[in-house]
Amino acid sequence: MPRPAGVGSTDVPPRGARGPPRPLEPGVVVLDVVFLAVTAALFALVALVAKGVEKLGPEARPSSARPAGRGGERS
Numbered sequence: 001m002p003r004p005a006g007v008g009s010t011d012v013p014p015r016g017a018r019g020p021p022r023p024l025e026p027g028v029v030v031l032d033v034v035f036l037a038v039t040a041a042l043f044a045l046v047a048l049v050a051k052g053v054e055k056l057g058p059e060a061r062p063s064s065a066r067p068a069g070r071g072g073e074r075s
Helices: 025-056
Strands: none
Touching: none
């Protein structure tokens, strides 16, 4: 006897139902470690570039005292 239209299968779990947690596959863990290593390497590279650019610029001089403007003395 054919099923009436619109009737779903009883094999489908209800919404929000979860099965038992699956163990992590070794490939997934390796990809996580690779991602963290690449992220740390990129941050280190950006820090080195920033340090190099800072050395290329002129020496920083202390700012001189400026006279107070129209707003009066500022604290």
